[in-house]
Amino acid sequence: MTAVVAYEPTSVHPRLGPDGANVEIRDFSLWYGQKQALFANTFDIQRGLVTALIGPSGCGKSTLLRCLNRMNDLIDGIRIEGSMRLDGAEVYGAGVDVIALRKRMGMVFQKPNPFPMSIYENVVYPLRVDGIRDRTLLDETAERALKGAALWDEAKDRLKESALGLSGGQQQRLCIARAIAADPDVLLMDEPCSALDPIATSRIEELIDELKGRYTIVIVTHNMQQAARVSDNTAFMYLGRLIEYGETEAMFTNPKLERTQSYITGRFG
Amino acid sequence: MSATIETLETRSDAPTYTRSRITALGALGEPFQWLLAGSLALGMTMIVGFLLLVLWNGASALWPKPIHLVTFADGTRIAGEPTRTEEFRVGAERLATLDEAARQRIRDLSGYAWRTLYRTGNFDFYNDDFRWAADFEVRQVEAPADLYFVERLEWGSFVGRIASVEVAGERLAIDDARAVAAHREAQRRLGAIRSLEHGAIGQVNARIERERLALRRVAITQSEASPEYAEAKVRADARIAGLRAEYQRLADEVQRLKAEDQRYRVTLVEIGGKDKTLRLSEIVRFYPANAVGWFDRLGIYLSRWGEFLVDSPREANTEGGVWPAIFGTFAMTLLMVIAVAPFGVVTALYLREYAKQGRMVAIVRISVNNLAGVPSIVYGVFGLGFFAYTLGASIDQLFFPERLPSPTFGTGGLLWSSLTLALLTVPVVIVATEEALAAVPRSMREGSLACGASKWQTIKYIVLPRALPGIMTGLILAMARGAGEVAPLMLVGVVKLAPELPIDGVFPYLHLERSFMHLGFHIYDVGFQSRNSEAGKPMVFVTTLLLIAMIAAMNATAIVIRNRLKRRFAGSQF
Numbered sequence: 011m012t013a014v015v016a017y018e019p020t021s022v023h024p025r026l027g028p029d030g031a032n033v034e035i036r037d038f039s040l041w042y043g044q045k046q047a048l049f050a051n052t053f054d055i056q057r058g059l060v061t062a063l064i065g066p067s068g069c070g071k072s073t074l075l076r077c078l079n080r081m082n083d084l085i086d087g088i089r090i091e092g093s094m095r096l097d098g099a100e101v102y103g104a105g106v107d108v109i110a111l112r113k114r115m116g117m118v119f120q121k122p123n124p125f126p127m128s129i130y131e132n133v134v135y136p137l138r139v140d141g142i143r144d145r146t147l148l149d150e151t152a153e154r155a156l157k158g159a160a161l162w163d164e165a166k167d168r169l170k171e172s173a174l175g176l177s178g179g180q181q182q183r184l185c186i187a188r189a190i191a192a193d194p195d196v197l198l199m200d201e202p203c204s205a206l207d208p209i210a211t212s213r214i215e216e217l218i219d220e221l222k223g224r225y226t227i228v229i230v231t232h233n234m235q236q237a238a239r240v241s242d243n244t245a246f247m248y249l250g251r252l253i254e255y256g257e258t259e260a261m262f263t264n265p266k267l268e269r270t271q272s273y274i275t276g277r278f279g
Numbered sequence: 280m281s282a283t284i285e286t287l288e289t290r291s292d293a294p295t296y297t298r299s300r301i302t303a304l305g306a307l308g309e310p311f312q313w314l315l316a317g318s319l320a321l322g323m324t325m326i327v328g329f330l331l332l333v334l335w336n337g338a339s340a341l342w343p344k345p346i347h348l349v350t351f352a353d354g355t356r357i358a359g360e361p362t363r364t365e366e367f368r369v370g371a372e373r374l375a376t377l378d379e380a381a382r383q384r385i386r387d388l389s390g391y392a393w394r395t396l397y398r399t400g401n402f403d404f405y406n407d408d409f410r411w412a413a414d415f416e417v418r419q420v421e422a423p424a425d426l427y428f429v430e431r432l433e434w435g436s437f438v439g440r441i442a443s444v445e446v447a448g449e450r451l452a453i454d455d456a457r458a459v460a461a462h463r464e465a466q467r468r469l470g471a472i473r474s475l476e477h478g479a480i481g482q483v484n485a486r487i488e489r490e491r492l493a494l495r496r497v498a499i500t501q502s503e504a505s506p507e508y509a510e511a512k513v514r515a516d517a518r519i520a521g522l523r524a525e526y527q528r529l530a531d532e533v534q535r536l537k538a539e540d541q542r543y544r545v546t547l548v549e550i551g552g553k554d555k556t557l558r559l560s561e562i563v564r565f566y567p568a569n570a571v572g573w574f575d576r577l578g579i580y581l582s583r584w585g586e587f588l589v590d591s592p593r594e595a596n597t598e599g600g601v602w603p604a605i606f607g608t609f610a611m612t613l614l615m616v617i618a619v620a621p622f623g624v625v626t627a628l629y630l631r632e633y634a635k636q637g638r639m640v641a642i643v644r645i646s647v648n649n650l651a652g653v654p655s656i657v658y659g660v661f662g663l664g665f666f667a668y669t670l671g672a673s674i675d676q677l678f679f680p681e682r683l684p685s686p687t688f689g690t691g692g693l694l695w696s697s698l699t700l701a702l703l704t705v706p707v708v709i710v711a712t713e714e715a716l717a718a719v720p721r722s723m724r725e726g727s728l729a730c731g732a733s734k735w736q737t738i739k740y741i742v743l744p745r746a747l748p749g750i751m752t753g754l755i756l757a758m759a760r761g762a763g764e765v766a767p768l769m770l771v772g773v774v775k776l777a778p779e780l781p782i783d784g785v786f787p788y789l790h791l792e793r794s795f796m797h798l799g800f801h802i803y804d805v806g807f808q809s810r811n812s813e814a815g816k817p818m819v820f821v822t823t824l825l826l827i828a829m830i831a832a833m834n835a836t837a838i839v840i841r842n843r844l845k846r847r848f849a850g851s852q853f
Contacts, residue, residue: 081725113731123722125741138740139732188730198729 020052021266023256024243027056032196032226033078037092040073042085047073049250050092055243060218060227062241062258064234066273070250071230075198077101078228079115080108097195113140115196116189116225121205122181124173124188129156129165132173132184136192151191159187160217179210186217190225197221199229203236215240234274238262246270330827337824340817341583343576346426346438346568348550349397349412350419357410358426358438358550359397360568362813366391369413381415396813400428400436401549408435408814424570427453429547430563435594435814439549444559447542453565465543465560472536475529478784483526485785490515490522495681587821596775596805597815601822603777607693607795608829610781612762614697614791615704619757622701623708624750630709631716632738644713651706659767662699667691667771671792687792691772693781694791699771700764704757711756715749716742751841755834762830765799773797775804798826 031054040048048070055061063071076082077094080101094101101111113136124132131138133152142148152169156162161183165176173184182202189197199218203211218227218240231237237244238258245255246269254261254270265271272278304310344360351357369385369392377385385392394413402408429437444451444458451458494508494515501507543559563586566579590600634640671688679687688694719742727737765773774794781793802822805815 079729081729084725084728109731109733112729115729117725117729119722119725119729121722123720123726125723125726126745135727135732135740136730139727139730139736185726188726192731 020252021254021256021270022053022252023260023266024054024056024061025059025257027059027242029057031055032057032097033228034095034098035074035092036094038074038077038094039091040070040077040082041089043087047250048077051247051250051252053245053252053255055226055228057226058223059242060222060229060240062237062244063228063230063247064232064237064244064273065247065253066278067232069247071245071247072200074247075200075228075230078196078198079112079117081117083108113192114194115198116186116192116194117198118182118185118189118200118202120201122178122185124176124181124184126172126174128170129173129176129184130169133187133191135188140192155187155191156184158190158221159183160213160220161187177210179206179213182206182210182214183217186214186221190221195226197225197227199227201230201232204232211236234262234276246273248273333820333823333827336817336820340821341580341587343428343566343568343571343579343583345422346428347397348421348423348426349417350421351412352416352418356550357397357399357412359399359410360428360438362396362398362409364393364395367394367413369415377415384415398436398438398814400438403434403555404549404551404553408811422569424567426550426568427565428568429565430598431557432561432563432593435598437547437549437555439547441565442546442548442554445542445544445546446559453545461543462559462562462565465540465558465562468536468540469560472533472540475533475536480526480529480533482785483522483529487519487522487526489786490519492681499680588825592776592801595809596801597809597811597818601796601798601801601825603780604796604798604801604822605825605829606780606782607773607777608762608798608826609833611693611697611700611768611795611797612758612833614693615700615761616754616758618698618701619704619708619761620750620754623705623753623757624712626705627709627712627716628738628743631713632734632742647706647709651710654766655703655764656766656770658699658703659770662695662702662767662771663691666695666698671695691770691794692792693772693795696768696772696795699767700761703764703767704761707757707760708750708753711753712746712750715746715753718749719745748841748845751837751844755837755841758837759830759834762833763799763826765797765803768797768800773800775800775808798822798829802826 033055035054036052037050038048038052039046039050051074063075065071073082077090078096078101082088090102096111096114100106125135127135130152133155134142134148137148137151153162153166156165161180164180165184168175173181176184182205186197186202203214206214215236218229221227222242229237229241241258243255244258244261246253246261246265248269254265254267256266261270262274265274344362346358347361348356348358366388368390374382374385392413392415394411397410397412398408399405399410400408425440426438427441429439429441431437441453444453444455444461446457446461451461494511497508497511540558540560544556545559545562546554546556548554564579564582566575571579587600588605589602591603592601593599630640630643634643667688667690671686671690671692674688675683675686723741723745724737727741728734732740772794774796777794777796779790779793781790781795782788783790802819805822806812806819809815
């Protein structure tokens, strides 16, 4: 079916969080139609830590991230094998309530995608979807989420204005506020800074630092420095396989495998 | 690698290519650009020319023109408004009857002569509204100040002198202020008579009819022998007797007003000496065409526009107003949009968002697109056969058995017309909605789904609001097409003259089963079906102008709404 790819040894030496694994991925493979995109990946994502997924374009890191909250369900002709468990419960099991599953995870996308509504309505959207009408609850949630996303000071006087009037960096922080508004367990970030300028990027990175501990954060990034700065563990993927997964500091200073070494130092990818 | 290059360089017969330093015209596409710009210019010219033609003819049609008194060589005289002048070829027979001087002049113009068309009016005297006058037969053209242009309720316009006005037995000259006041009073009285006849008496008649139908219903459901029927009959008879008395009272009132009206009369004398006396209230408007100043002309012009916009038509639609047609067009278009919007949007939503994209959906989509190309008269036939004769007849059987055999919904009407046009325009709405839905960025949907929204919530909160401007565009297109459609309507409910509007003061106020008038059909009717197409010509242009203005106004409103929606999404990066 697919070309045989040479065996890549995997090295796993992550930092273990105090609360154990949040997501357990076991022999997880994925096909887009006939094309295999993920090859039997196995690793755990630690609760409360920041895990960075790095690797060259097309290595499957975004695909893997989108598998966590089943965003890939929207794509036709997808097929998966293996298992993925969130808090011990199978993500791809029979009869799983996908909507309930997604409510436990917030997601931030590559490009800021605020809805064409007011800032306030954007933030409380997850609660609106849950049918909550209690004004005080909505107000408190909006304030808490915007403070959590470090946008409160800038946005508190213009909550009723359109979110589309914000700058790119502010929009992305708004999206983070929206993602954490319904208090999820896991925060998935798919290259959240790739469309932002350096100043906005550093603000987002500071924010990730602040959110660390409260949420399990999985961040896909192309930026090696960013991975080094914000994450506790880093998973290096290549051609749909997990190559090395380890404590960020150790991996960037002393990678176990040569392929990791050459990617990190910029010799390929 | 380097070895290959050396070999190439050393070969003397190797073909060489030097790029030209001048860009060829063909590469620039300049001629195509001219072609494109040319066809655009041609299209624009045609549209602008068409609009100018309609605008000029429509705007000038109601302007009061002078009256010319034409004396022919044989001494006969005619008076009328000159409407147009043209060159014509004089026939041999005609030529033979002329004297040598006239023949010479025609020969000098190589067989042609000029003629003018005069609107002479006075149809009741001469059975003709218009008269040609060739230049060789005219001896003299004057513009006397005492010639009046009189618009009448019957027999069209009158051109001539007003001999006298009889006000309650007293004879007055027309320029007497009392005569003018009497005319105004007569018009007011006529208005009162009409409002009594159409308003109060119409109401009473409708109530009598309702009582009769209610009784008939009891007869059908209970049989005429049943005690319920006898009881209902007693009650109905009592009510009808009361209503009859009311009717009599109103009819007496009308009679009294009419008798009063008879006492105000006017005597008209046309240029040939024939005279006619009619009631003052039969005159709509009169003015000494050659003596009125510019300011008065403007007043007459505006009052004619007012009459045109708010009055009912008379004289086989060639005179009076078009208010019922304006109302009918508007009501039908509105109902059509109300019907087509949910239907088209819901269909497109399912097709785009829920249906599994495959061969079946592709076939459905192609079929929908092809529906837009079906000739509209076919929809008319379908509307008549399905809506009126099948659906309407069933409704009559079920809900209005007492009115049979005269149909209620079983014939053409406003509702069936709107639904037929909704069917005609639904492909436009479906296609536009599908495109609008497809244009909603994927990132929006993903953002919403990632927030834990279901697919339906995502559609409701994110996709539909975002697609609304595009959907509105589809509705605007549908409206523009529907409002201008005439052919199917002729089968399913539009009539030449509808005595009653679809909305009035009689319960249930909105009468969807009634046939109605339509501006598009009005144009066709006045232009081609009236007794004198020349007389209808100004009406055709004015009505065309009005129809265009109305569709433009409706579209402009929709576009304003759409742009307001669009502005909400301004500044969006996607």
